[in-house]
Amino acid sequence: MISFDMKPSVSNPGDWDINDASIPHVTHYDTFQDWSDGHCRYVYPADCEPAKRHTSGWAMRNTNNHNVHILKKSCLGVLVCSLRCQLSSGGILRLRPAICDKARKKQQGKPCPNPRCSGRLEILSCRGHCGYPVTHFWRHTENAIFFQAKGVHDHPKPEAKATVEARRNITGVPVTRKPRKSQLRLATEPRAVKLVGRPRKKRRKESIPSTKNPERLLLHSHFSAASQSIPLCHSCNETGCMCPSTSWSMGKSLSHPESSHWYPNHSFAHSDVNTWSPVAGPMVNYEPTQYPSPIGLTVSSFNNNNTLTNNHNLSNASSHHTPTTYVAYPHPSPEGFKPSDIFHLDSSIHCQSNTQETHPSSITQDNHQYFSQPGNHHFEHLHPHHLQSNFEVMHHHDPLAQGQWQNQNHVQVNSSAIWNFNESIPLPVGTMACPSPSFEFPELSATEGSQVSYSTVDYWAVPQNQQF
DNA sequence: CGGTGCGGGGGTC
DNA sequence: GACCCCCGCACCG
Ligand SMILES: [Zn+2]
Ligand SMILES: [Zn+2]
Numbered sequence: 001m002i003s004f005d006m007k008p009s010v011s012n013p014g015d016w017d018i019n020d021a022s023i024p025h026v027t028h029y030d031t032f033q034d035w036s037d038g039h040c041r042y043v044y045p046a047d048c049e050p051a052k053r054h055t056s057g058w059a060m061r062n063t064n065n066h067n068v069h070i071l072k073k074s075c076l077g078v079l080v081c082s083l084r085c086q087l088s089s090g091g092i093l094r095l096r097p098a099i100c101d102k103a104r105k106k107q108q109g110k111p112c113p114n115p116r117c118s119g120r121l122e123i124l125s126c127r128g129h130c131g132y133p134v135t136h137f138w139r140h141t142e143n144a145i146f147f148q149a150k151g152v153h154d155h156p157k158p159e160a161k162a163t164v165e166a167r168r169n170i171t172g173v174p175v176t177r178k179p180r181k182s183q184l185r186l187a188t189e190p191r192a193v194k195l196v197g198r199p200r201k202k203r204r205k206e207s208i209p210s211t212k213n214p215e216r217l218l219l220h221s222h223f224s225a226a227s228q229s230i231p232l233c234h235s236c237n238e239t240g241c242m243c244p245s246t247s248w249s250m251g252k253s254l255s256h257p258e259s260s261h262w263y264p265n266h267s268f269a270h271s272d273v274n275t276w277s278p279v280a281g282p283m284v285n286y287e288p289t290q291y292p293s294p295i296g297l298t299v300s301s302f303n304n305n306n307t308l309t310n311n312h313n314l315s316n317a318s319s320h321h322t323p324t325t326y327v328a329y330p331h332p333s334p335e336g337f338k339p340s341d342i343f344h345l346d347s348s349i350h351c352q353s354n355t356q357e358t359h360p361s362s363i364t365q366d367n368h369q370y371f372s373q374p375g376n377h378h379f380e381h382l383h384p385h386h387l388q389s390n391f392e393v394m395h396h397h398d399p400l401a402q403g404q405w406q407n408q409n410h411v412q413v414n415s416s417a418i419w420n421f422n423e424s425i426p427l428p429v430g431t432m433a434c435p436s437p438s439f440e441f442p443e444l445s446a447t448e449g450s451q452v453s454y455s456t457v458d459y460w461a462v463p464q465n466q467q468f
Numbered sequence: 469c470g471g472t473g474c475g476g477g478g479g480t481c
Numbered sequence: 482g483a484c485c486c487c488c489g490c491a492c493c494g
Contacts, residue, residue, distance in 0.1 A: 054472085062473055063486080071473075074486095100470045101488080132485080161471095168470095 016041070018070055018137040018148040026144050037134075038152050044145040051145040054138045058126075059097045059158050063135070074133040075126035075151075076104070078158040081112040083119030096158040097123055128154040 016023050018041070030042040032050045035057040044051035054060075060073035079095035087093060093112065098104040104123070112119040126133040129151025139146040 061471095064473095064475065064477095064488095065484080066475075068474080098470070099472075103470055 016146075018139050018146060023139065023141060023144075023146055029144065033147075035157065036136075036147070036149050038149070040147075040149050042147045044147065046140070046143045046145060048145060051138075051147065054136075055161065056136060057157060057160055058134070058136075058153065059099060059161075060136055061099050069139060071138040073136045073138070075128065075135070075153060076133070077123050077125040078155045079107055079121050080124045080156075081114065081117060081119040082122045083112065083117055085112060085114050085117035085119055087114065092156070093121075094156045094158055095121065096161065096164050124155045126151075126153055126155055128152045 026043045028043075029045045029048070032044060032048055033040070033042055034050060034055060036042065046052075054071055054073065056073070059076040059078070061076050063072045063074045065072040076097040076099070079093075079097045081093045084092050093114065095107070098107055107121055108123055110121045112121060128134040132151070134149065134151035134153050137146075137148045137150075139148075
């Protein structure tokens with residue numbers, strides 16, 4: 001049986017789609033979801049700052065859909081170590097891909113910041129929407145901001161944007177959180193404007209179900225099929241989809257049974273931030289299990305509760321009246337690296353032109369297939385039947401790994417971290433204008449003083465990371 | 469320098 | 482025609 005529950009916030013009980021010519025008036029708004037995953041729709045108040053910025057925890061880049069009224073963004077995946085080395089925290093490295101193409105190219109191929117690892121950074125691209133990246137759509141109306149997402153992320157969460165910014169803060173680059181005008185340029189519709197797209201050429205409004213790609217196997221079916229008793233693909237939300245990462249049973253969000261949200265049965269993204277589950281491939285219903293580490297380390301049990309994750313409301317919607325800037329500093333050094341290690345990933349100061357291909361050994365080892373395209377891009381093909389052995393799963397014991405979340409939010413300081421974080425102090429937790437339910441809390445952190453003492457140059461010269 | 473939004477345009481189905 | 486992606490530009494902080 002299909003359970004597609006419309007959130008009661010939509011005054012029009014009928015379906016709305018981001019592409020609809022007219023979108024219903026809403027009387028109730030959702031709290032901001034910056035880690036939304038799966039097919040979901042939310043309505044935010046027009047003054048919701050994160051919504052105005054079209055932000056997301058996921059690294060989303062603008063995609064041209066040739067429609068002035070609907071902003072489309074697609075997921076860039078996550079920046080991981082090619083060797084999937086295990087961090088002291090028990091997780092794997094999950095850096096945030098730069099949104100800017102140029103900066104992202106520079107990130108790729110850089111040495112893994114883990115001093116014990118000879119791996120290199122590579123993009124684990126998102127193929128969560130029938131092989132295409134997960135897409136987000138934003139649409140502004142007079143008094144609301146509509147959000148719709150398509151697809152289920154098939155990769156771990158990247159570090160939060162605030163983490164990257166906090167790191168930059170430490171390096172001295174100021175980080176401001178004021179909304180920028182340029183970000184708010186998305187045309188607002190006077191009322192029920194016909195979405196004709198821009199007048200140019202023949203491009204029209206974006207029709208969401210993709211019918212293009214051969215390997216995506218996205219069959220022609222309409223979104224509204226959701227209301228029918230036809231099995232839907234969790235990934236593309238289409239009937240009849242045969243995309244490989246599909247679970248066919250209907251899942252509903254445990255945390256938000258009332259929301260219009262298809263909840264994936266095997267979403268990685270819904271596992272803990274520092275861990276994730278391998279894709280189930282053509283199979284279904286992945287159960288968290290312990291897998292051997294690719295580098296032979298014992299995979300330790302790790303239960304990271306430092307994050308409030310997907311779709312977990314922390315507070316109600318009544319609190320997004322004042323656009324307060326939040327001054328929280330999530331752990332600026334995720335996974336136990338000293339921040340300066342990762343600063344290099346943000347800065348081009350010490351940029352090495354690591355434009356070589358990923359070395360074959362890691363290719364074989366990881367059961368990944370790499371090929372390059374013009375422009376030194378590294379693309380990755382995941383072989384679904386190999387994926388089960390590809391990745392570490394540290395979360396095997398956590399019964400909540402499949403959709404329920406703990407929010408203990410305590411600060412963990414891992415004394416066995418590679419770098420000495422004994423001086424770490426808990427960092428303040430801020431509030432957001434439109435409360436984000438998934439703000440990352442510090443796990444490993446350091447005072448500015450301790451970070452300043454690191455030599456960012458030295459680390460870059462560590463020979464053990466130059467083995468390629 | 470990088471995040472963001474806009475828009476042109478090529479390629480593919 | 483639809484829709485993917487890439488690219489460049491402009492703006493901003
Ligand atoms: Zn590594
Ligand atoms: Zn994704």
